[in-house]
Amino acid sequence: xxxxxxxxxxxxxxxFLLEGLQTLEYRGYDSAGIEVLSPDGGLHGVKCAGRVxxxxxxxxxxxxxxxxxIAHTRWATHGAPTDRNxxxxxxxxxxxxxxxxxxxxxFRDLRAYLSRNGHTIVSDTDSEVVAHLIEDAWxxxxxxxxxxxxxxxxQRLEGSWALAVECADTPGQLxxxxxxxxxxxxSDEHGAYAASDITPLAAITSHVxxxxxxxxxxxxxxxxxxxxxxxxxxxAEPSTIDIDWDASAAxxxxxxxxxxxxxxxxxxxxxxxxxxxxxxxxxxxxxxSLSREQLAAIDRVYLVACGTSYHVCLIAKxxxxxxxxxxxxxxxxxxxxxxxxxxxxxxxxxxxxxxxETADTLAAARRMxxxxxxxxxxxxxxxxxxxxxxxxxxxxxxxxxxCVASTKAYTAQMVAAALLAxxxxxxxGTIDRAEVERHFRNLxxxxxxxxxxxxxxxxxxxxxxxxxxxxxxxxxxxGVNATTAYEGAxxxxxxxxxxxxxxxxxxxxxxxxxxxxxxxxxxxxxxxDHVHEKMVSNIQEVIARGASCVAVAxxxxxxxxxxxxxxxxxxxxxxxxxxxxxxxxxxxxLARYVARSRGCDVDKPRxxxxxxxxx
Ligand code: M6R
Numbered sequence: 001x002x003x004x005x006x007x008x009x010x011x012x013x014x015x016f017l018l019e020g021l022q023t024l025e026y027r028g029y030d031s032a033g034i035e036v037l038s039p040d041g042g043l044h045g046v047k048c049a050g051r052v053x054x055x056x057x058x059x060x061x062x063x064x065x066x067x068x069x070i071a072h073t074r075w076a077t078h079g080a081p082t083d084r085n086x087x088x089x090x091x092x093x094x095x096x097x098x099x100x101x102x103x104x105x106x107f108r109d110l111r112a113y114l115s116r117n118g119h120t121i122v123s124d125t126d127s128e129v130v131a132h133l134i135e136d137a138w139x140x141x142x143x144x145x146x147x148x149x150x151x152x153x154x155q156r157l158e159g160s161w162a163l164a165v166e167c168a169d170t171p172g173q174l175x176x177x178x179x180x181x182x183x184x185x186x187s188d189e190h191g192a193y194a195a196s197d198i199t200p201l202a203a204i205t206s207h208v209x210x211x212x213x214x215x216x217x218x219x220x221x222x223x224x225x226x227x228x229x230x231x232x233x234x235x236a237e238p239s240t241i242d243i244d245w246d247a248s249a250a251x252x253x254x255x256x257x258x259x260x261x262x263x264x265x266x267x268x269x270x271x272x273x274x275x276x277x278x279x280x281x282x283x284x285x286x287x288x289s290l291s292r293e294q295l296a297a298i299d300r301v302y303l304v305a306c307g308t309s310y311h312v313c314l315i316a317k318x319x320x321x322x323x324x325x326x327x328x329x330x331x332x333x334x335x336x337x338x339x340x341x342x343x344x345x346x347x348x349x350x351x352x353x354x355x356x357e358t359a360d361t362l363a364a365a366r367r368m369x370x371x372x373x374x375x376x377x378x379x380x381x382x383x384x385x386x387x388x389x390x391x392x393x394x395x396x397x398x399x400x401x402x403c404v405a406s407t408k409a410y411t412a413q414m415v416a417a418a419l420l421a422x423x424x425x426x427x428x429g430t431i432d433r434a435e436v437e438r439h440f441r442n443l444x445x446x447x448x449x450x451x452x453x454x455x456x457x458x459x460x461x462x463x464x465x466x467x468x469x470x471x472x473x474x475x476x477x478x479g480v481n482a483t484t485a486y487e488g489a490x491x492x493x494x495x496x497x498x499x500x501x502x503x504x505x506x507x508x509x510x511x512x513x514x515x516x517x518x519x520x521x522x523x524x525x526x527x528x529d530h531v532h533e534k535m536v537s538n539i540q541e542v543i544a545r546g547a548s549c550v551a552v553a554x555x556x557x558x559x560x561x562x563x564x565x566x567x568x569x570x571x572x573x574x575x576x577x578x579x580x581x582x583x584x585x586x587x588x589x590l591a592r593y594v595a596r597s598r599g600c601d602v603d604k605p606r607x608x609x610x611x612x613x614x615x
Pocket of ligand 1 (some may be wrong): 047119146307353356404406407608611
């Protein structure tokens with residue numbers, strides 16, 4: 001949540017800052033701002049409620065000149081999304097500017113302290129206190145040393161932060177700091193750059209410095225960068241990461257929106273993930289940091305995540321329990337953090353997180369690790385906190401997922417989980433090599449099945465008409481596809497703002513059936529599987545009450561097609577456990593078409609942000 005960029009160099013700062021903000025906008029988009037150190041020796045900026053596009057318009061007439069600057073796109077936590085609360089925030093003198101991502105938990109005490117000591121706080125944010133604390137330190141113990149002033153200020157903070165700071169009295173310098181919120185640094189012959197993640201930097205370099213918690217970076221306009229630890233000692237070898245995708249991966253490339261692009265990218269993403277995975281251990285998962293003996297001894301698995309990634313856990317549970325016969329507990333990270341988990345000496349904890357920065361998931365992982373679990377992360381973002389703090393990490397290699405609604409990460413994470421389940425099963429002897437190979441071949445069939453579904457997207461476009469003026473909807477599935485129903489409902493509500501409830505179909509008669517009336521839209525996931533007949537009965541119950549049913553059904557299922565208003569056809573899948581990976585593509589497409597028909601911005605739904613870095 002919240003995107004930060006900074007630049008100091010020989011070129012004008014504004015073009016990079018605005019382009020950088022645009023690529024980071026998925027992190028938050030309720031207000032934005034920029035502050036540049038101009039040749040007249042003062043800080044000048046623009047900030048406004050609304051999107052980066054609005055900021056760009058304002059900047060076009062503001063004539064902001066200068067080669068050192070910072071900028072921010074916000075997801076509000078403290079204070080409404082207004083011009084006044086937009087970042088950057090300034091100190092009383094107007095000579096120090098700060099952008100912040102994270103939460104300053106003790107900001108109320110700090111505000112009171114600063115107010116008592118003569119500072120004027122102008123915003124409602126938690127972040128502004130940082131600028132005033134730096135102001136005090138600058139004039140006091142730091143004696144005009146910006147790194148020392150930031151270090152001094154940060155010592156008073158509780159919570160999480162990524163900070164970028166500029167000062168009119170230190171031209172050609174930026175100082176950045178990190179604790180709990182990501183921040184990366186790059187440099188080239190034009191200068192030095194800072195950003196919340198690698199997306200704005202991919203066009204500049206393939207090599208970035210990753211600031212660690214409690215570190216500070218001094219960026220200079222000659223492109224040099226020095227990293228300091230919390231005591232102000234220079235870090236000889238800061239941690240670095242290589243960016244393995246080119247900048248075009250985060251551009252629309254001819255698609256109407258990122259959601260359309262990312263849905264279309266799923267088959268290739270899965271193929272990448274499956275490449276070279278069959279080997280002497282059944283499935284090769286070098287990413288696991290456990291010996292064969294340790295793996296074989298695992299007696300329970302905790303799967304922990306939030307949102308769509310939690311739905312991956314529900315599917316993974318089915319796979320691990322079926323293929324490896326190990327009991328699995330699925331937990332929302334935000335719930336697990338307040339429970340007393342039943343950890344044994346041989347518990348594996350798997351966290352699933354596209355961004356690798358979800359605060360609840362990270363907190364849960366830290367807790368499970370402290371309880372003695374080996375923590376294995378399934379994530380998309382290279383060098384993310386989840387990856388750095390886990391014992392082992394499997395990257396899903398899906399490329400940047402920009403749309404706030406997760407699509408390609410969902411399906412790739414399911415495939416990653418399937419590989420883990422096969423590896424566990426082969427290692428503990430519950431499936432033999434032939435079975436591993438059969439399941440693996442079935443996974444390999446999925447990309448082409450998805451391509452087929454994507455080619456049938458006109459079916460989703462037609463079915464979307466049923467939802468355009470609806471006020472609510474119900475998604476039903478059974479067995480492993482109850483989860484597909486949950487995910488379909490989540491997708492629909494997050495991008496179209498249409499209420500959607502999801503239920504295991506057999507539970508409908510215990511309550512949700514009361515919702516049904518003439519024309520009420522119901523989506524039934526009813527592939528050819530062992531609960532097909534039961535699902536057909538549930539569809540009967542739906543249509544008997546005059547509701548309108550959209551089915552996701554397997555090619556040739558005329559029984560279902562004859563009962564429903566619309567059928568979203570999927571090709572026959574080689575086994576039941578892969579049907580969710582194929583069927584969900586229709587629900588992603590359906591949600592997108594419904595959202596577009598209701599005039600919604602599918603990539604940037606209201607109130608949401610791509611990575612939720614607050615608990
Ligand atoms: O980055 P993560 O996978 O940890 O994110 C978890 C959720 O915030 C995320 O899946 C969210 O539910 C998506 N917006 C769903 O599309």
